[in-house]
Amino acid sequence: MIPRDHPRYRSLVTREHLAECARSGVVSWEGLISHGRGEAFDYLLGEKTSGSARRAARMAAALLRTARHPVISVNGNTAALAAKEIALLQKASGALVEVNLFHRTPERVAQIESLLRNAGAEVFSGEAERLLPLSHDRAWCRREGMYTADVVLVPLEDGDRCGVLTGMGKKVIAIDLNPLSRTARTATLTIVDEVTRALPLIAESCTSLTSGECRDLIAALDNRAFLREAQDEMTRGFTHALD
């Protein structure tokens, strides 16, 4: 039992939860390591949403709201950390929710789909085919799902799929705590924030933005500026921490 007054209580509880999800198979071994990487960057952000991440989340809402066929791609870590938040964002945005895994087995897909359904999401799970030009199992997706999507939200993504999706002409929204990652730099839009904080912000803006605001936001989209601001934020995190 982690004592409630531990200075890192929330982070330790999340770690225990993820370790449990690794035991049950929802989260992969690599998923645990990648969570640790995220923790380090979030620590530099002071574990709170920055002003620029807040604006990026509004921008993400504008992209989802104006999409013809938006899809939210969910992997093991996202399901383990934020199944409820995914369900809420689905309601606010009308996007399809589709499971896409690097370490794919039919059992793991079913397990993660049922976790999402229990949290209130409607999961799109038609027949998967090997449709994306990738050598690994993330190539598997559904023709009527991610394959024909025009906007794809990929929380906690690895780098090469993101590049493949933008190469196919899709707009990709990434949620990634590392502003230097390949994903962050390849995505159309990157929200540098922790996933359970970012998803509700996107959902909120999906409800509140007007069509005119969506248009204006998208016209001003500059991912490089968002990344630079996130990086400045983290640099300040370093500079202040030792004083």
Added chain:
Amino acid sequence: MIPRDHPRYRSLVTREHLAECARSGVVSWEGLISHGRGEAFDYLLGEKTSGSARRAARMAAALLRTARHPVISVNGNTAALAAKEIALLQKASGALVEVNLFHRTPERVAQIESLLRNAGAEVFSGEAERLLPLSHDRAWCRREGMYTADVVLVPLEDGDRCGVLTGMGKKVIAIDLNPLSRTARTATLTIVDEVTRALPLIAESCTSLTSGECRDLIAALDNRAFLREAQDEMTRGFTHALD
């Protein structure tokens, strides 16, 4: 199989090795997450030893060389990543090697001890007692080992044990990639570097330093300065990465 020409080849191979060690029980689930945190900070260092880390490693050698009863404390991650390097440092420094675990079971202790012995280390494994004022299992150590040590090297440590050891009047040398961590800030000396790079550097200096050099080094020990330099290094890592 990870292709040899992958830009992150070394890091991916290490991850796979750690995942295997987690399967076998040597590394804990939380150990995988903490490896990920380290990866993020090492990335900011450009995955190489900085000048200040090199000087910190010399300082560590001076502390070990002048110690009355030096002990190297080894946990699951350290054994999985650097058993050979631990054995070499033991030869160069004459320190005791003792296993100390947060997630302690007799089986895990035995498993890690045999991994270290197979790598050439002599492991001190007398009867463990609950001797350190800690609420968790790291409290267990050996009376003739860590408990009576005057200098303890703790690679990949968690924060509260480090504070307890310095509180007992011991000099604690930490190897920690996060210059902002409680461990880094509580230790007598922190080497902000990756463990398989840092350990051979300490071993090298253990062999080459004269007694006079050891004395002079220790007289000039300023951990805060080392941490500040590491932090500057990482800040530069951020600033250059997006250019």
